Amino acid sequence: NALRPGVIGLMRSITPELGPTGVRVNAICPGYIYTSRVEELMSNNESAKDAIESRIPLGRMGTPSEFGATCAFLLSPVASYIHGALLLIDGGLYQGMM
Numbered sequence: 001n002a003l004r005p006g007v008i009g010l011m012r013s014i015t016p017e018l019g020p021t022g023v024r025v026n027a028i029c030p031g032y033i034y035t036s037r038v039e040e041l042m043s044n045n046e047s048a049k050d051a052i053e054s055r056i057p058l059g060r061m062g063t064p065s066e067f068g069a070t071c072a073f074l075l076s077p078v079a080s081y082i083h084g085a086l087l088l089i090d091g092g093l094y095q096g097m098m
Contacts, residue, residue, distance in 0.1 A: 005030055010088060015084035024083045026074055031090025034061035055084030 006026050011027040018025050032038070032052055038061070042049045073079055077080050088094050 019083055026082060026085045026087065028070060028087050028089060030067055031093045032061040033054065033064060033067050035064055055093060060091065062089055062091060
């Protein structure tokens with residue numbers, strides 16, 4: 001995704017500026033999330049789904065609820081000391097590529 005480096009760069013550039021004001025800045029980089037739209041697109045092509053999932057170390061795509069839970073965590077008081085973080089929600093896909 002061509003947007004990802006831009007979002008990460010923006011996050012890194014405003015993190016030092018906004019931290020002292022109490023505004024926390026973090027970025028979430030999702031991998032493949034199995035939404036209803038993805039399900040619709042892959043309904044006629046099970047081999048494409050299998051090919052994608054075979055590249056993910058956890059062996060499956062993420063769910064919208066897993067993505068949402070990560071967002072909720074970052075917004076919660078429990079994450080009040082997390083600032084300038086890049087969270088990959090990708091089942092280990094990025095690490096598997098390195």
